[in-house]
Amino acid sequence: MNRFLIVFLTLLISSAFAHTNEHANLGEQASSIKASGKVFHESISIIRKIHPEFLRHKRDKTLRQGVRTDEYSLKGCVSCHVNKDKTNNQYRSVDKKGQFCSDCHEQVSVSLDCFTCHRTIPKEGSL
Amino acid sequence: MNKTLNRRDFIKTMSATTIGVATVASGITLTTFASTNKVPVTNEKRWGMLIDTNKLTEADIDGMVSACQKEQGWGSELYSTGNQKPGWIKKLKVKDKATGKVSNLALMCQHCEEPPCVDVCPTNASMKREDGIVLVDKHLCIGCRYCMMACPYDARSFVHETLRNQKEHMPRGKGTVESCTMCVHKVDKGEVPACVASVNSDAVIFGDLYDVSSKINQTLKTVQSAQIRADLNLNTGIRYSGI
Numbered sequence: 416m417n418r419f420l421i422v423f424l425t426l427l428i429s430s431a432f433a434h435t436n437e438h439a440n441l442g443e444q445a446s447s448i449k450a451s452g453k454v455f456h457e458s459i460s461i462i463r464k465i466h467p468e469f470l471r472h473k474r475d476k477t478l479r480q481g482v483r484t485d486e487y488s489l490k491g492c493v494s495c496h497v498n499k500d501k502t503n504n505q506y507r508s509v510d511k512k513g514q515f516c517s518d519c520h521e522q523v524s525v526s527l528d529c530f531t532c533h534r535t536i537p538k539e540g541s542l
Numbered sequence: 543m544n545k546t547l548n549r550r551d552f553i554k555t556m557s558a559t560t561i562g563v564a565t566v567a568s569g570i571t572l573t574t575f576a577s578t579n580k581v582p583v584t585n586e587k588r589w590g591m592l593i594d595t596n597k598l599t600e601a602d603i604d605g606m607v608s609a610c611q612k613e614q615g616w617g618s619e620l621y622s623t624g625n626q627k628p629g630w631i632k633k634l635k636v637k638d639k640a641t642g643k644v645s646n647l648a649l650m651c652q653h654c655e656e657p658p659c660v661d662v663c664p665t666n667a668s669m670k671r672e673d674g675i676v677l678v679d680k681h682l683c684i685g686c687r688y689c690m691m692a693c694p695y696d697a698r699s700f701v702h703e704t705l706r707n708q709k710e711h712m713p714r715g716k717g718t719v720e721s722c723t724m725c726v727h728k729v730d731k732g733e734v735p736a737c738v739a740s741v742n743s744d745a746v747i748f749g750d751l752y753d754v755s756s757k758i759n760q761t762l763k764t765v766q767s768a769q770i771r772a773d774l775n776l777n778t779g780i781r782y783s784g785i
Contacts, residue, residue, distance in 0.1 A: 480671075481579075482580060490710055
């Protein structure tokens with residue numbers, strides 16, 4: 416019984432740490448925004464929790480009604496949270512292992528479907 | 543307490559209210575025009591295209607095809623062969639058997655008013671926007687290809703392979719159907735479709751079919767034009783003259 420309790424507590428603590436640890440791959444632009452103290456997303460916990468809903472709402476509005484705003488656009492997410500490989504000056508795809516999107520999705524074991532169709536790096540010529 | 547309105551008072555109040563409402567309403571219209579991208583598209587417009595096959599040269603059509611490929615990022619599929627290759631816009635040769643006259647057509651999605659692809663789609667992925675542009679919602683597309691069967695113009699294609707680095711404005715993915723979007727991302731910004739912009743002459747005119755002051759509306763009033771397979775009563779948004 417005690418052994419189970421230890422295992423349970425370890426899991427609990429590790430999961431708590433997993434949620435509090437700093438994102439190593441926030442992305443260059445996003446990191447600098449955060450460092451400057453500016454707030455982009457009104458609440459980090461909300462954007463973490465319900466970003467799929469924001470995106471789903473936005474995708475329907477854009478595709479079906481032609482409402483093209485920057486707010487919650489996947490394009491915007493990618494361009495801000497992408498990282499650049501310093502050695503060859505190329506963007507790293509946000510869905511590659513260890514990058515912003517896949518980092519979290521892997522941890523919570525949720526599949527990441529957007530990028531089978533959507534571009535994973537900002538548009539060409541923006542390097 | 544029992545004050546009743548006589549006819550004169552009633553008319554006075556009513557006209558004041560009407561003027562008030564009209565002022566507010568015109569204010570609303572002004573703000574909506576100022577931010578067109580933030581408000582949903584309406585059926586007050588219908589986008590269309592007029593292609594003059596007498597003025598359009600073969601080189602023009604090739605230019606249109608490559609402009610579309612460049613803009614939307616299709617055509618460089620490595621593993622798709624033959625009929626699997628996407629074709630959003632095609633060069634078509636039609637010959638009048640009696641006279642031998644050959645016309646070259648640029649054939650793309652005709653953006654029908656009554657699109658058969660929308661009728662048959664089981665998931666509502668195939669859809670028509672309020673302003674007449676027919677699109678595929680790839681979030682809902684299950685790849686059944688019923689729309690490809692239903693389309694009389696063979697305008698739709700299916701993505702057969704995994705793709706990377708799509709265009710930012712045009713997500714494309716394996717297992718979904720796609721076709722000409724009339725460059726909806728550009729139209730929403732007030733620009734013209736890439737294929738129209740690639741033609742130097744006025745062989746292709748793009749505009750709002752409903753707007754009486756638009757060039758396309760004016761031209762359609764004066765020249766003879768035709769819909770391809772007009773017998774199907776689909777009322778296409780793409781019109782051709784000279785065929």
